[in-house]
Amino acid sequence: MRLNTKKIREDFPILKKKVYGKPLVYLDNAATTQKPRQVIQAMDSYYESYNSNVHRAVHKLSQEATQAYDDAHEKVAEFINAEGIEEIVFTKNTTESINIAANSLARHLKKGDEIVLTQMEHHSNIVPWQQAAKKAGAKLRYAEINNNGELDMQQLHSIISKNTKVVAFTHVSNVLGTINQAKEIVAAAKEAGAISVLDAAQSVPHMPVNVKELGCDFMAFSGHKMLGPTGTGVLYGRKEMLEKTEPMLYGGDMISEVSFEDAKWNELPWKLEAGTPNVAGAVGLAAAVDYLQKIGMENIHGHERMLTRIALKRLQGIKDVAVYGPKDAAKRGGLVAFNLNGAHPHDVSAFLDAAGIAVRGGHHCAMPLARLLGIAGSTRASFYLYNTAEEAEKFTETLEEIAAKLKKPTPIPESRK
Ligand code: C6P
Numbered sequence: 286m287r288l289n290t291k292k293i294r295e296d297f298p299i300l301k302k303k304v305y306g307k308p309l310v311y312l313d314n315a316a317t318t319q320k321p322r323q324v325i326q327a328m329d330s331y332y333e334s335y336n337s338n339v340h341r342a343v344h345k346l347s348q349e350a351t352q353a354y355d356d357a358h359e360k361v362a363e364f365i366n367a368e369g370i371e372e373i374v375f376t377k378n379t380t381e382s383i384n385i386a387a388n389s390l391a392r393h394l395k396k397g398d399e400i401v402l403t404q405m406e407h408h409s410n411i412v413p414w415q416q417a418a419k420k421a422g423a424k425l426r427y428a429e430i431n432n433n434g435e436l437d438m439q440q441l442h443s444i445i446s447k448n449t450k451v452v453a454f455t456h457v458s459n460v461l462g463t464i465n466q467a468k469e470i471v472a473a474a475k476e477a478g479a480i481s482v483l484d485a486a487q488s489v490p491h492m493p494v495n496v497k498e499l500g501c502d503f504m505a506f507s508g509h510k511m512l513g514p515t516g517t518g519v520l521y522g523r524k525e526m527l528e529k530t531e532p533m534l535y536g537g538d539m540i541s542e543v544s545f546e547d548a549k550w551n552e553l554p555w556k557l558e559a560g561t562p563n564v565a566g567a568v569g570l571a572a573a574v575d576y577l578q579k580i581g582m583e584n585i586h587g588h589e590r591m592l593t594r595i596a597l598k599r600l601q602g603i604k605d606v607a608v609y610g611p612k613d614a615a616k617r618g619g620l621v622a623f624n625l626n627g628a629h630p631h632d633v634s635a636f637l638d639a640a641g642i643a644v645r646g647g648h649h650c651a652m653p654l655a656r657l658l659g660i661a662g663s664t665r666a667s668f669y670l671y672n673t674a675e676e677a678e679k680f681t682e683t684l685e686e687i688a689a690k691l692k693k694p695t696p697i698p699e700s701r702k
Pocket of ligand 1: 407457487645
């Protein structure tokens, strides 16, 4: 079903904003997305009418806040088809979610064990594993990418062995846009007796993701990348896995009993959510899930594919443009990273910004990948459900103008002649 972007855009107050007197074209959705008024209002309503701590007091406000907080877990569980709230840990972002998994799994690693990652990982799915490997004396191995920006599946299978204890990989690359064959990789990990950790920061917000169908042990994603508030993220873990997961933070609410000497942990998921949680964030995230479900994840995916196709086609028409990742929009998420005519990505981003178009320029927190591609960084446009075909056209037309400008020698001011 085609998305009614005109109607959708009415829900996003920020999209009416003008920057430098020009209509805002927001194409930095892979970094964080805008929020609909439904999310903003849900959070306002929490603060205005039932703001309270959760799981502690018996007073009415606390009961209401606790109900809303627990319901938010339930909603997220349904959204990704988890068994129930015991499999859903609220965190502040994908980074924290992966750190919880890595911190706990590190305790079970020993010298000679191997952790398999891919060359297209975000720092959040590299650095925690580097630290885990260092602590345990384990080794990191990397699944390689081919010239098309896709994983070389043969090489990936060849590095998964009986020594592999963890396979951690991104579902969709935040630079290449590549959609990885998650089900196949999870199955390969399982066959080797390894634990699979899926970085779903760029997939859960944009396409249907079903954890039961994928079979992954852990999955991490960010609420703020799916219309939810900043400071919200999720760690999904199969119940059996989360039961074995050691908390990363200790303190209030994560315990069932404390003596002067020792403590026992609370039941799932609270054992992994120490201290007063982000209740307003949870309420906002639940409203975001409602919003996405009403539109339909398959529809959102289709819409982004259409926008990506437009961008890819027009970019390929610009001379001296290097586009990264698969050429076929069907193999990608809704983002396109590129370099133009040897210009620095920050300059290209600044030119686009001057036209009211918000993109991201830089290494996108994937420095090893940038080095592998032989670049310092790239400029990236990333789409979401409220972006229109006209915006994708405007972005590429502006880029054509920038490309033409960059070809001309820089004019020397009269005073310097
Ligand atoms: N990528 C981008 O502009 P946090 O920051 O914890 O919410 O998400 C981290 C993260 C993990 N994995 C992938 C694949 C990601 O894309 C991101 C966030 C943003 O590309 C900010 S660096």
